Amino acid sequence: MLEVKNLHVQVDDKEILKGMDITVAPGEVHSIMGPNGSGKSTLAQVLAGRETYEVTEGEITFQGKDILDLEPEERACEGIFLAFQYPVEIPGVANTYLLREALNAKREYRDEKPLKHVEFGKLAKEKMKALGIDEDLLKRSVNAGFSGGEKKRNEIFQMQILEPTLAVLDETDSGLDIDALKIVANGVNSMRDSGRSFIVITHYQRLLNYIVPDFVHVMVDGKIVRSGGKELAHELEEKGYAGF
Amino acid sequence: MAIVFDGTRESYVEGLSEFLDSGQKDAPEWVTTLRREAISGFAKLGFPTLSDEEWRFTNLEALRRGSFSIAENGISGVSRKSVNSYGFPGLDCLRLVFVNGRFASSLSDTGDAGEGILVKSLSEAISEQGDLVKDHLARYADYEKDAFISLNTSYFEDGVFVYVPDGTVFEKPVHVLHVSTDEGRPLFINPRNLIIVGQSSAAKVIEHYVSASQSVYFSNVVTEVVCGENANLEHYRLEFESQKAFNFTTLRVNQQKNSNIASHSVLRGGAIVRNNVHPVLGGEGCNSDIYGLFMSEGRQHMDNFMRVEHASPHCDSRQFYNGVLDDRSKGVFHGRILVHEGAEKTDAKQTNRNLLLSDTAQIDTKPQLEIYNDDVKCTHGATIGQMDEEALFYLCSRGIPMRKAKIIMLRAFTNETLEHMSIDPVRETLERAVMKWFEQRLENGDGR
Ligand SMILES: Nc1ncnc2c1ncn2[C@@H]1O[C@H](COP(=O)(O)OP(=O)(O)OP(=O)(O)O)[C@@H](O)[C@H]1O
Ligand SMILES: [Mg+2]
Numbered sequence: 001m002l003e004v005k006n007l008h009v010q011v012d013d014k015e016i017l018k019g020m021d022i023t024v025a026p027g028e029v030h031s032i033m034g035p036n037g038s039g040k041s042t043l044a045q046v047l048a049g050r051e052t053y054e055v056t057e058g059e060i061t062f063q064g065k066d067i068l069d070l071e072p073e074e075r076a077c078e079g080i081f082l083a084f085q086y087p088v089e090i091p092g093v094a095n096t097y098l099l100r101e102a103l104n105a106k107r108e109y110r111d112e113k114p115l116k117h118v119e120f121g122k123l124a125k126e127k128m129k130a131l132g133i134d135e136d137l138l139k140r141s142v143n144a145g146f147s148g149g150e151k152k153r154n155e156i157f158q159m160q161i162l163e164p165t166l167a168v169l170d171e172t173d174s175g176l177d178i179d180a181l182k183i184v185a186n187g188v189n190s191m192r193d194s195g196r197s198f199i200v201i202t203h204y205q206r207l208l209n210y211i212v213p214d215f216v217h218v219m220v221d222g223k224i225v226r227s228g229g230k231e232l233a234h235e236l237e238e239k240g241y242a243g244f
Numbered sequence: 245m246a247i248v249f250d251g252t253r254e255s256y257v258e259g260l261s262e263f264l265d266s267g268q269k270d271a272p273e274w275v276t277t278l279r280r281e282a283i284s285g286f287a288k289l290g291f292p293t294l295s296d297e298e299w300r301f302t303n304l305e306a307l308r309r310g311s312f313s314i315a316e317n318g319i320s321g322v323s324r325k326s327v328n329s330y331g332f333p334g335l336d337c338l339r340l341v342f343v344n345g346r347f348a349s350s351l352s353d354t355g356d357a358g359e360g361i362l363v364k365s366l367s368e369a370i371s372e373q374g375d376l377v378k379d380h381l382a383r384y385a386d387y388e389k390d391a392f393i394s395l396n397t398s399y400f401e402d403g404v405f406v407y408v409p410d411g412t413v414f415e416k417p418v419h420v421l422h423v424s425t426d427e428g429r430p431l432f433i434n435p436r437n438l439i440i441v442g443q444s445s446a447a448k449v450i451e452h453y454v455s456a457s458q459s460v461y462f463s464n465v466v467t468e469v470v471c472g473e474n475a476n477l478e479h480y481r482l483e484f485e486s487q488k489a490f491n492f493t494t495l496r497v498n499q500q501k502n503s504n505i506a507s508h509s510v511l512r513g514g515a516i517v518r519n520n521v522h523p524v525l526g527g528e529g530c531n532s533d534i535y536g537l538f539m540s541e542g543r544q545h546m547d548n549f550m551r552v553e554h555a556s557p558h559c560d561s562r563q564f565y566n567g568v569l570d571d572r573s574k575g576v577f578h579g580r581i582l583v584h585e586g587a588e589k590t591d592a593k594q595t596n597r598n599l600l601l602s603d604t605a606q607i608d609t610k611p612q613l614e615i616y617n618d619d620v621k622c623t624h625g626a627t628i629g630q631m632d633e634e635a636l637f638y639l640c641s642r643g644i645p646m647r648k649a650k651i652i653m654l655r656a657f658t659n660e661t662l663e664h665m666s667i668d669p670v671r672e673t674l675e676r677a678v679m680k681w682f683e684q685r686l687e688n689g690d691g692r
Contacts, residue, residue, distance in 0.1 A: 048641045052633075076643035088638040092656025101652070102642035109643070141656075142638075158642065 001026045001197050002047075002166055007058035009039075009046055009222075016042045018222035020058070024166070027194040031208055031233065032201045034219035035241045040201045041085050043219075044170040047199075048082040049075045062166065076102075077109035079165030083155035083172045085201075090142040095154065096124065098142050099161055106162060127160045130190070132183050148175040156187040163191070168199045173207040185210030205237040220244045248313040249432060253290040257283055260398055263314065267401070274378055275370060282387040282397035289391040301576040301608045302518060302547045307490050312432035312462045314399070315344035319351065321425045322456060327351050330421055330454050335669035337417040337450075338363050344424055345401045345433040361414050362407040366436055369405035376407065381438055384468045384524075385496040392492045392518075396466040400436035403467075406449055410442035410472070417448040417667055422465075424486065426457035437467040439477065441503075446476040450670060455486035455513065465493040471503040473527065478506045478666055482674070485513035487542065494520040501527030501556075508665055510674055511538035511546050512681065522551040525559040525587075535661040536565040539681055540573035540605070547576040550594075554587040554620075563594040566661050568654065569605035570685050580612040583620050590620040598628045599657055601685060647686055654682050 002024040009017035016039045024030050032040055046053050047060065049072035060067055067075055090098070104114040115123070124138060131153055143151050152172050159167050169188070173181055188198065188211050200211055208216070208230060216232040217224045218241070225244050226232070247262050249255045260283045264276060291308055292299040322343050331339075340363070341351040347365035357363045362373065369377050387394040404420040422435050441447045451467065463485060471477050477497075485491045491514040497505055509519055523532045538546045552561045567575045577596040598607045611624040631653050639649035658678050665671040 048637075050637055071646065072637060072640035073643050073645050073649075076641055082641050084638065084641075088632075088634050090632075090635045090638065090653075090656065092659055093639075093652055097652075098639065098642065098644075101644050101648065102639075105643040105645065105648070162642065 001063060003059075003061045005059050007043075007046070007060065008056045009042055009053050010056055011053055016053070016222055017046070020223050022217065022224060024197045024199065026197055027192075028215065029192070029198045029200060029211060029213045030215045030217060031213040032199060032217045032219050033203065033233065033236055038219045039222045040219055041170055044082055044085070044168045044199075044201060047075075047080060047168055048072055073105065076162075077106050081159050081162055081164030081167045083152075083159060083167065083169040085170040085174070087143045087151040087155055089144045091144045093142050094139055095142050096138040099124065099158060102158070103161055123161065127157055131157050131160070131187055133157055149177065149180045152176055152184060153180065156184050160187060160191065165195065166197050166199070168201070170201045171203065173202050173204060181207065182210060205233040208233045218244060246313040246316055246429075248311060250311050251308050253287065256395060257287045263399060272370065272374055278382055279398045282382070282394045285387045286391055286394035286398065289394060291391055298549065298578070301578075302516065302545065304516070307462065307516065310430060310460070310462065310490070312430045315346070315427055315431050315433065317425075317427050319343040319346065319348040322348065322351065322423050324351055326456065327421065327423070330423075330452065332419070332667075332669040332673045335417065335419070335667065337419045339419045339421060340365065340404050342402060342420070342422045342435060344427070344431055345403075345422070345435050347402045357416070358412070358414060360409040360412060362405065363418055364405050366403045366405040366438055367401070369438070373407070377405070377438065380440060380468065380470055382468075384470070384498045385466050385494055390494065392464050393466055393494055396434045396436060396464050399432070400434040400466070403435045403437040404439070404449070404451075405437075406439045406447060408441045408445040408447045410445060412442065412445045414445065414447040417450055417670075419450045420452060422451070422453045424455045424459075424461055424463060424489070426459040430459070431461040433461060433463045435463070435465045437465070439467065439469045439479070441469075441471050441475040441477050443472040444474045445472065448478045448667060450480040450482065450667070452480070452482045452484070453491070453513075454484045455489065458486045458488060460488045461486065462490045463492070465491075467493070467495050469495070469497040469505070471497060471499045471505055473500045474502045475500070476504045479508070480665070480670065481507070481509045481519070483509070483511045483513055483517065483519070485517075487513055487515060487544065489514045491517045493518070494522065497523035497532070499523055499525050499527065499530045499532065502529040503527070504531045506533045506664065506666070507535065508661070509536040509538075509548070511536070511548070512677070514544065514546070516545045518547040518549060520549045520551065522553070523561070524553040524555055525561065526555050528556050528558050530556065530559040532559075532561040533664065534561070534563045535664050537567075537658055537661045537678075538575060539568045539678065540575060541570045541685065542573060543571070544573040546574070548578065549576075550579045552581050552592060554581070554583040554590040554592060557586065557588040557590070559587065560591045561593070563596075564661055564664070565596045566657060567596070567598040567607060568601065568658065569598065569607060570601040572602075572604045574605070575607040577607070577609040577626070578612065579610070579624060580614065581622055581624075583615040583617050583622070585616040587617055588619040590617065590622070592620070592622045594624040596626045597657070597660070598626070599654070600628065600630055650686060651679065651682060655679065
């Protein structure tokens, strides 16, 4: 599904990713852990197509397609979704408006008819209920004045509506209390299937009790330094990153 | 023979007698006296220069060099069809049309305004309601202190007169459409409007300035408003003049006890534009909400000059002004809040936000608080920035094309002011106009 090979990325002449490799097959959940500043979010943003990050070397193929030249919106329509570490506040743009536009952009990309207001409303209500999101969050401006937990839940809500093939969750668990964490994890688990993959970036093994990964990768200074199964997360929790 | 002003102070001063002789022979004595007084004001003042504190950012050299003349051709060239195209679909309103500052009754629908309400041209009101007009005309907009008000008071020909008696809610909005046309030489047009809203009454007036051609002209508007005790006025000034026009406007509002005004300015046309909004909160418990949106491109220059005068205790004022500037255009926001001695418990707030669409657009934003009183709450804030790149990326990362993402962001920005308009068809028409403008802007750019 996703193949990242020898990826080098820089910002303002500073190299941040220094030969990153990761291969994700359909249906797999990969977790990436690593110290602050190691480049996890950079990878996530580069996958989503952020222009501020310059890819100087390497390749990214998604479902057999080279996506490096695709715009962020094209990648999204191809099926990539990024749950932001810091979801952006957009005053004046209603959450529901963003979602409907996004969903319909994706449908248009696939030559499908736009969803009617009522249909969209029904879909949104259903998903919100499962995530314990208050309905008036829909009417409010995107993330504006949301609590940390509300922002993260809103990301998962968007993911559920947009149904990506590859979801990259960048610290979606940070700042959540245990109940919210379970809700978010359920939201992810309910979407797991043989055709959909996840990259879960986290600092805490705790999340991985709920979203059980197939692989755990350790990222240090811009590359993967070790990969293993879910037990690697326990080891990291105990020993930290000192050994790398 | 046309009356021509060659740009010098003398030409404007000396032109008055010819103006009085040609079209104003039947005018009442008091109006002629007023015009003479006003021109002596201009003789003393002349056009402001960059060294005037209030004109620091706006250079009038081009206006001073320009030659302008009084229109001669009447209303020909403006059809009912073109007038209709300036309407607001779905709006039930009265309409008064003025062409180059003169009333076009054949294009107007003054219909039935309601018991005691007067909606007519100011020149008609001067002959039919002389005493009423005399009590208010030029009583508020000070022709001794402001050169443009002096000129307008000297040379105005017509404009709208709205009078709502006490205790009357005038439901139907009044659409006042000022159209300028090309007469082959640059015109000097002086629309003069007077709006009087009686005690516990309400009215909605939409002043709308459009141009049938992209010609050069000098339009100089003065609107005086009396908002009686406990009265409500919603006022719109929609400026869609020619891109080559010089446009100066003053909205001078006299607010009495417990009155409410909402003023909406939308500026889109004009080469050099100056929009003065000057409410005086003259009785306890007044409220002024002042909203503005200006959009500039090319080398347009838009100067927004607010002077909110708190003259009584317990009054609130709010200013929300947003600017969108592209190309090499320039904007000015000068937000003056003046709190008089004795105006305790004043609550004045001012916000000016600016969105720059190009690296070469420029905005000068300047709050100016002048407070002669301790017991007040005044806040102001200004922001200047480009479109939020992170927000755009966020939208695109959800699958929304960049172009659409930009439109969404711009709409959110412009709605901060437009959403306060209570007349839906007007708001919707403006939203469409804003979007059309912005889409043209995107077309000219690289789309990303
Ligand atoms: N836009 C940027 N400009 C300059 N430096 C940047 C930019 N984005 C990231 N960096 C730098 O790149 C490095 C990696 O940052 P990144 O956010 O990818 O780390 P991270 O692994 O996600 O860290 P954390 O665990 O704290 O979220 C850091 O040193 C950071 O300061
Ligand atoms: Mg990070």
